[in-house]
Amino acid sequence: MNLMGKILTLLIFFLSICFLVIAVMVGAAHQNWQADSKKYKEKADRNQDLLDTARVRSGEKEKQLNAERVARTLQLSQLESQLSQARETLSAKEKDLANVQIKAQQLLEATTNNEKRLTEQDAELKGLKADNKKLVDDIATQRTSVVNLTNQLYQAKGAEESLKTMNQDLSQSLAQKQKVMKAHGLKDDALVDHIPPRVDGRVARVKDDYIAISLGTDDGIREGHTLDIYRNDRFIGKAIVTKADYNMSAARIDKDFLQAPVAEGDYVTTKF
Numbered sequence: 001m002n003l004m005g006k007i008l009t010l011l012i013f014f015l016s017i018c019f020l021v022i023a024v025m026v027g028a029a030h031q032n033w034q035a036d037s038k039k040y041k042e043k044a045d046r047n048q049d050l051l052d053t054a055r056v057r058s059g060e061k062e063k064q065l066n067a068e069r070v071a072r073t074l075q076l077s078q079l080e081s082q083l084s085q086a087r088e089t090l091s092a093k094e095k096d097l098a099n100v101q102i103k104a105q106q107l108l109e110a111t112t113n114n115e116k117r118l119t120e121q122d123a124e125l126k127g128l129k130a131d132n133k134k135l136v137d138d139i140a141t142q143r144t145s146v147v148n149l150t151n152q153l154y155q156a157k158g159a160e161e162s163l164k165t166m167n168q169d170l171s172q173s174l175a176q177k178q179k180v181m182k183a184h185g186l187k188d189d190a191l192v193d194h195i196p197p198r199v200d201g202r203v204a205r206v207k208d209d210y211i212a213i214s215l216g217t218d219d220g221i222r223e224g225h226t227l228d229i230y231r232n233d234r235f236i237g238k239a240i241v242t243k244a245d246y247n248m249s250a251a252r253i254d255k256d257f258l259q260a261p262v263a264e265g266d267y268v269t270t271k272f
Contacts (some may be wrong), residue, residue: 004058011054015047197221203229203266209253211239213268216247227251230267236260239268 022040197220205212211229215221221244229236237258239251253262 201268206262211251213249216245216249218246221249227268
């Protein structure tokens with residue numbers, strides 16, 4: 001079914017609907033059937049005239065469409081002929097191009113292989129040059145190292161002889177000093193045992209005139225050492241260690257220097 005046939009079918013369907021609507025409206029309104037029928041007949045005649053006119057125009061359009069189809073068929077035949085010729089020409093060109101590409105690929109592969117060989121030879125030559133230079137440098141370095149090691153060996157032998165002599169002198173001197181100290185009943189650290197080390201701690205507990213501090217023999221604290229007590233930057237007083245354990249010590253507050261009551265957490269030091 002062509003386009004005009006579809007249009008006519010839709011037009012007939014539309015007119016049928018119109019007639020049905022008109023009939024329903026007539027039945028609902030109970031109007032004058034004869035007058036309405038005449039009116040509708042006139043309308044139907046006009047619609048029929050329009051339909052006939054549309055059919056005539058449709059026929060004309062169908063003729064024009066057929067003529068255009070024939071013309072386009074001829075043009076299509078010509079284009080297909082031209083396309084066939086173009087395809088044949090393209091096929092020939094493609095064959096020529098394929099042959100050229102094969103030759104070019106062969107030439108490229110040969111060139112690539114030559115370049116690869118040349119690159120490998122250059123790399124090998126550079127490697128040989130680098131190895132040669134490295135060997136020369138290594139020989140020079142080893143020579144320098146041998147000279148340095150020889151000098152160090154002679155120096156070490158001289159230092160060894162000097163150290164042996166010094167060790168003998170020190171051993172003799174130490175033996176004499178130990179003999180003298182033993183004769184007087186002195187220990188090795190007797191001369192410095194009264195000097196407190198430079199350490200910091202805190203007051204852990206306060207009871208009467210005594211305090212417990214967080215410093216002990218592991219910090220170098222000994223009985224008789226004097227400690228300064230601070231609170232922030234304020235001097236509070238002094239305390240003398242009366243008993244020293246491994247990590248805790250007891251000290252007696254020296255009332256001659258006491259400027260404020262000592263409290264837990266105060267700062268204890270021997271650095272001042």
